[in-house]
Amino acid sequence: MYREFVTVLRREYLKWARVPIWVASSFVIPVLYLVLFGQAFDLDRLFPAGADGSDYVRAALLGAPNYFSYFAVGMVAFVTLTASLYSGTGILFDKQLGIHQRTVATPAPRSALFAGTLAFRAWSACWPAFLAFGVALAFADVPGLIGLSVRPSVSALGIAEVLVAEGLLALMFTALFLSFGYVLDSNEAYFGITSLLNLPILFTSNAMFPQATMPPWLQTVTAYNPASLAVNVMRQNLFATEGYPYPPTLYLLGLLAWAVALIALALYLSARSLRVR
């Protein structure tokens, strides 16, 4: 079981590491998003202190020191989503190239195959997010750029919660997109569905804009969006806690529920795709 798991992990890693564009894009995307979106959409400049509505905007940020800091944490979630978007393509290609068949003919436990794929893909969605986080922090030291500023007294538990939230979010999105890989046969269908989902997931979350500024129906959707849940955990721990209806642990539980449900679904679909007809 362990041996097969490590074998799958190694195969996924080698395939990933051998495609420089793939590796490079995971480096570039977080930076690009932060530079382009982050520096362009700045609510603080739109509503400078003292201007009409600026108090309202400031309050909606729920304790974040400035809009970029608020936004940067949201981007961590969005980068996780973007980086996991293509998790299922490997499955599709394996099916098309007959590699899937070879795997079916081996005695490797199906759960080990699935776990190896999920683990690697989730990892490869996690670290661009951490990179985004690091880059946002570093922006503070670049003249002319606004950076992410967190409160000086973030606790060890707080950091742990941030890491767990990121891990669960990556697992959850990866499981979701792996599921499409297991179910679908055509690349067109896969890319169609994933690109359809990408932005709606972002815009129905509070990653970029505060929930309080949304119409009520959208607020409901946003409250349950896994990206919002992860972002709530992160922001509460990184900024001064203000105006959140629930403590981080509750959001973590919600995120865990999402992850468990989607991993179960993906595991089922993976077993189904390996079943003999």
Add this chain to the structure above:
Amino acid sequence: MTEAIAAEQLGKVYANGVEAVRAVDLSVAHGEIFGFLGPNGAGKTTLISMLTTLLRPTHGSARVEGVDVVERPEQVRRRIGLVFQRSTADEVLTGRENLEIAAGLNGLSPAESRPRIREVLERLDLTEAADRRVSTYSGGMRRRLEIGAGIVHDPGVLFLDEPTLGLDPQGRAGFWEYVRELRARHGMTIFLTTHYLDEADQLSDRVAIIDHGLVLKTGAPASLKEALGSDVVQVRPSDPNSGLRSVLERIPGVRAVEPAPVDAAIRVRVARAEAFVPAVVRACDAAGIELAAVETRKPSLDEVFLSVTGREYREETEGNPTNGPGSRARRAGGR
């Protein structure tokens, strides 16, 4: 002792209604090299897929080393190696890495697999290219790597689906030698499909001929050929309308006369071809028929194939013909 591979009334009807394999009975002994011979679309891949748990039979049953392929597929997978008809290697990985992955998925530890991989690479002539990406491999190298991936874990029963497709003569000869060695050294049972008659002939202890999903004949290549009981003399006249056939039919000792599929030639079955040639030359001389060529042939599996299917082997694999000598083959094939 149970057989290595056994099938009873094994059959597959695909969802689209194609009856790819019909009621195949099969029994392969331990350590036997068994060749499955048939033209394109005969049902070879379908059969091998059922025996290797990749496809669920719609009829009948099959066992590998006594284990039922439908009831306990995991147990079957532990006992087999499989070489696919199409390449299944990861292009961006090196040959060695592909073998390491194959070994790992079959549960081998790195320590166990390392010497095996070295040996396999060596025997398949891939040592030099082992650390190059598969995307830089030639067709033959890919084929050999595919074979390697099927045998790294030293399976008890090895299934090979057209293993030498696309290999040059040297590569094929090397492969045959390796297969014999695997059997001799590891006692491996080997089940291979092929549409090369000479391969089935050279390599197999026994051969089954399959066409349209049916096993038409099974036996040792030599006994199949013996059963045919005759040599072939093929005579080609310079003038296609020379009336050669009736002249040949009158020569004493002739067992059968039939048109050959090419060039208006005529095939004569006789006990011993060498002794018959002078009589052919004399008879044609006397009848004033000018000869372009006379060939003799000991029976080959080609002939066996013709006699059991009523079709020329080569024609079918080349997806030929609608008129000329082929139309005869067609009629016969359509029984």
